[in-house]
Amino acid sequence: MPCPSRLLADRAYDAQSLRDWLAQRGAEAVIPPNPTRKHPHTYDAEAYKSRNLIERMFCRLKDFRRIATRYDKLARNFLAAILIAAAVTWWLN
Numbered sequence: 021m022p023c024p025s026r027l028l029a030d031r032a033y034d035a036q037s038l039r040d041w042l043a044q045r046g047a048e049a050v051i052p053p054n055p056t057r058k059h060p061h062t063y064d065a066e067a068y069k070s071r072n073l074i075e076r077m078f079c080r081l082k083d084f085r086r087i088a089t090r091y092d093k094l095a096r097n098f099l100a101a102i103l104i105a106a107a108v109t110w111w112l113n
Contacts, residue, residue, distance in 0.1 A: 023047050028071040031055075080109050 023045040034054040039061075042049045050067045053060035082088040084105040092098040 026050050026067060028068060028074070030071075081105050 024047055026048045027042055027050065029049070029051045031052055031054050034051050034057065039049045039051075048064070050064050050071075052063055052065075052068060081102060084101070086092070086101050087098075087105055090098065092101060
């Protein structure tokens with residue numbers, strides 16, 4: 021699997037070891053600095069805003085009990101449930 025060009029994460033993932041690991045693979049870390057950091061780094065605030073869309077999508081998918089509790093034993097059935105829930109969510113909005 022190819023390395024992504026960016027990693028969007030929250031402040032909990034603001035570790036220098038993770039940033040170094042991503043830099044070695046050519047990926048940009050879009051992580052706001054932890055408030056306790058002595059030397060805060062810069063990040064792309066516009067790209068970080070798109071993280072909110074992803075978080076809302078997961079929240080809507082978890083409204084479906086079957087997905088939130090992971091009833092399915094097989095990965096293909098779980099994926100099918102996610103696809104159906106995403107289609108219903110898209111249709112209702």
